[in-house]
Amino acid sequence: MTKNKTCNRKKIVSAFFGCLFVLLALGGRLAYLMVFQSDYYSEKARELHERERSIKAARGRILDANGTVIADNKTVCTISVIHNQIKEPDRIVEVLSKELGLSEDFVRKRVEKYSSIERIKSNVDKEKGDAIRAYNLEGVKVDEDYKRYYPYDSLASKVLGFTGGDNQGIIGLEVKYEEYLKGEEGMILTVTDARGVEIDEAGEERIEPKAGNDLYISLDMNIQSYATQLAKQVMETKQADRVSILVMNPQNGEIMAMADVPEFDLNHPYDLPEELDTDGLSEEKKQELLNQMWRNGCINDTYEPGSTFKIITAAAGLEGGVVTPQDQFSCPGYIMVEDRRIRCHKTTGHGAENFIQATMNSCNLVFMK
């Protein structure tokens, strides 16, 4: 009898500890999932139930010294499809391929793809976007965003630079001041059920985008326009490959104009010049040509100051009292410096000349002396 009791008690105790162990193990696992893994799983659930569409921020504008807008934004549309909401796939394929000028195959692949949201085309004109919206097709989303627009086309192209498909700066000021210009993207969050159908009561959560800052620069588009015209004329008459003109305010170093012709069209920066034969060129070679076309020689290339530096030499000589305007010189066309024979640009020599005449002649010999 006593033996039986002890045996029962033993059974109860071991059952109790067994249950306790299982409970503890389950509790531990639960705590692990809820506390330590909660970020991971809530993220997974969010991905499943929330559909995000980003709202592009308006990029900051660029304005010249007179406050004229030289880089602006234009409203464009992004067309996307949401697989689960599509009711008439054939009609959508037909309408979108016709309106957007895309092949039916291209559109159908995206319409039939099982994903939460699929982008068909971005940078679509606003009128076209409105037209597509007017069809009222279920599952087709038309979101508005911005595209960079340059009202002066090619003027100051190499200074301003341009932006890429996601509105990010590629070259020039657009990339230099990217962090100030870009702003912050917003977001539209829509909550869906497990099948991806939007839950109406949950509504939409909008995180508003933050517009970028405007950039004010010292360039004056009037002076820039004159400088560009002049540079083009010189390129024509001298049959030059490239001509650069830099206009600077000597009082404070502000750049008022920076022309480097040939310039390129900022609204179509990937179009190479028409006279260039690009047929059969590799992508690499084309990219090389584009880089050449975009290159701002004023800041990327070095060029010896040459005779313009004689102004400095002359001013220093006059101020130091080592030369007076009336001092006489004689130029035989060359001068020996140590063991080197250095020529004047006029190899036959300028002959007798005073300092004023030497400066007018830009005589190398006098300035060396």
Ligand SMILES: [Zn+2]
């Ligand atoms: Zn000379």
